[in-house]
Amino acid sequence: MDSELLADLLKAFGETFEMVGIGLVASLLLGLPLGLLLYVTERGLILENRLAHLTASFIVNVLRSIPFVILLVLLLPVTQLVLGTTIGPLAASVPLAVAAVAFYARLVHASLWEIERGVIEAATAAGATPLQIVRLVLLPESLPGLLRGLTVTAVSLIGFSAMAGIVGGGGVGDLAIRFGYYRYETKVMVITVLVLIVLVQVVQTSGDAASRRLDRTSRD
């Protein structure tokens, strides 16, 4: 492998990490609370509120129904407003973060659904406040699921970040498209795709392992 390609790859790696990292931080800071909101406002739950639930659900669905390439372009004015530029990995992180937040919120919602309602009832009967139920019941009980969801989100973000090239975001996927696809450099394409495969495997495997370690539902 020539040194020029290696330098490109390293740079692309850094950009991918930057974009995926920002996307994941946004998922935790905004997607997790949004998923919790979707759950606790559901019928029969601790903060049942039909309007809040439907509104949150509608927003998440809208964001999730827009193809990422279109979201990328649609959010250009927002990116400009927030960052003062629409070019580069940081700028590409804005639409990535929005997509990841909506995606992760649904996964959080789904893993909260897996909690036995009886456990929530037991905490309610003991006089827990809604905040205590979130802190003492919902989060610890769904932790393995939340972590699995975060892993899935990370893998999706790696995929989405390939499209960030459209706004000059860079990253490993963008490298594969620019060199391998547009410039017919098959060798570069193969190498970058192999790098992506390894990256996804590492993320998925370590996510699974961490989630298994936290899971207390097995007997051993």
Add this chain to the structure above:
Amino acid sequence: MIELSNVTVRFAAGVEAVKDVSLNIARGEVFGIVGTSGAGKSTLVRLINLLQRPTSGAVRIDGVDISRFEGEELRAVRRRIGMVFQDANLLASRSAFDNVALPLRIAGRPRPEIDARVPELLKLVGLEEKARFFPAQLSGGQRQRVGIARALATSPDILLCDEPTSALDVETTASILALLADLHRKLAITMVVITHEMAVVKAICDRVAVMKDGHVVEQGPVYELFAAPKHPFSQALVARTLDLRLPEKLLDGTRGRIVKIVFRGQESLLSDVSRECDVRIHLLLGNVEYIGGHPVGTLVAGIEGDQPRVERAMKYIEERAEVVRG
């Protein structure tokens, strides 16, 4: 101590789970609520800690109507009421210790107090060795013991038990019932026990309410219910637990008039009737149970003698016990 007056619960679909129920549960007693599934028992018990709000009527604890309580006021009441569930409802992600500690954390008790109190509670239910175990590593009976320890963590005045033994096998059921009876003796706590098993009522309850289709059709001391059930539904419930069936073949070969006698108290009834009326009694089948220390017996016997004597004997028995079948 707990008083429900004219309580009705109507769900959104228009179904009435509890219909105009009035109950009075005294301090320190074990009160059973029995009925088939879907009778509204679980809804009824959830009224006491307001997991279910009444559509109409009042729920009073120590004379205070709590049915409109909200927020902190409601949570304060709930901390005085422990609850045990059919499936224990433990946090799968937390050890036995942390599960028992949950109500203490909710109540905001300081760490040293929790560290001292939880081992005490685990000892009380016989699980001091299992503090570090997770629910998946415990048996059904052990999980229920953790659930009971958790319910008692904040030293509540009232313990609600919603089908505490229904998910357990016969032996485990017996040990959990023994534990509940033991705790009741030690802590003098007021207990409300929901069950569909008459055996549970018989084992630990002082008084009982029978529920059918959202109504309480009968209530009173457990002994009264078993000895003289008034409502047809309670009669059927009791008959199912006390009923004795005789093989048909045996009936064919028996001499004398066959009677089935349900008696309470008079243990010498058969020898009395034999002596008084000069008849021979063939005891075919019998069972005597002691409920709250009083005998309730079911006997199937053949009465042999000449016609007038048998008639006199039948009358004698009918005056003193319930003859189910002549």
